[in-house]
Amino acid sequence: MARRRRADAILDTELAELPLDLRWREWTARIEAVIFAAPGPVDRELLARVVGRDCSIELVIEDIRDALRDRPYELVSVAGGWQLRTRARHAEAICAAYGSAPAPVQLSEAGMLVLACIAYHQPVTRGALSEMIGKAVSRDTIAELRARDFIVAGPRSPQPGAPYTYVTTRAFLVHFGLDTLRDLPDIEALEDAGLLNAAQLIAVGFPSFLTGDADADADALQDPEAGDDE
Template sequence: MARRRRATTGLDTELAELPAELRWREWMARVEAVLFAAPGPVDRELLARVVGRTCSIELVIEDIREALRERPYELVAVAGGWQLRTRPRHAEAIHAAFGSEPAPVQLSETEMLVLASIAYHQPVTRGALGEMIGKAVSRDVIAALRAGDFIGPGPRSPQPGAPYTYVTTAGFLSHFGLDTLRDLPDIEALEDAGLLDTVQLRAGGFPLPGDDEDDLGPENGEDEEGD
């Protein structure tokens, strides 16, 4: 009896009995259903649970995107997976319907500067971050970024005392709509868009990617505890 129950509840991912066209449609429907129900980005491993070994997840994703071309939501690559998101042009209608706009995550100027430093220079210790921006980075700033799921602990530094390093998280990628860290905008693009003043950053002691100041040397008195 137990054997029959396992057989009837197991999901047939191969769908070998279906014609090729119907099998493909079913795989598309399953993937879209999982994406619709998921609270966040869905990675390849999870999607592989509902489609067969011969199914190309990338091609399924492409076909779903094409099918949603005229819909008010789209399928985007984010945080190493995929997620259904409403299109930005419908934001005003959504806000009008629900009466209020979701409160954005508020980061201070210092927190944004530290987060940018980690994003472009990770893994990096708190002491190195202080040298980059020209002042000590408090544990409160690190704690705030960790509480917001923007950063997490990285590998221990090989420096004396083996201080903690910090790296960005999948939450960071999701919040900023990035698939991987390779999608981080380059400094020139940010400057051209008026979103970054490199002169001001350099004046404040923040070394930009590719600057000679990236080699910061050993840290003195580092006492990271990973908090």
């Protein structure tokens, strides 16, 4: 903490002595450098540490995106922040260079179905998940998802016994390239990706916006909240 305070004291964020165009260029360079160096998405609060009060971070982000328009990587909105990622069309070149793509996270079919149910219905209890799917959701399946840091325990349910609910995490958003839960794909996209079967999802009572009015029903989605472990 003390080291951070010393760094903040040394760094001139306002750059008041510079002309506006040079000030903007420096702010842009700082924001791009911080995002480039970060191991994950960078939120607005962190970026605000390196620029002045008059800097519009959103406008800087737009400028960086414009500058990268013809580059093999892009600046994307992920999990409430921003991250530099290579463009999907260069995946084959990256695989050829390194021999293989990064190993995808492997989830069982049951795990993927339960994760999808949690994503669209959260916060939701294990008992409610079992009712949706039509068979008991095992503790092993929940443990699999928690081990991947895709879900955590959410608020306790008001039901008798106050069972824990489950919600998705920021790591879930990052892994699936989502900025917020409003970016969850509709049922056709899930099916095209070969992740889940449309008839199966409908059968377990997925929200109507999977096949209908996404904007109206998306308001019911809640942001992930970290909770106590079960």
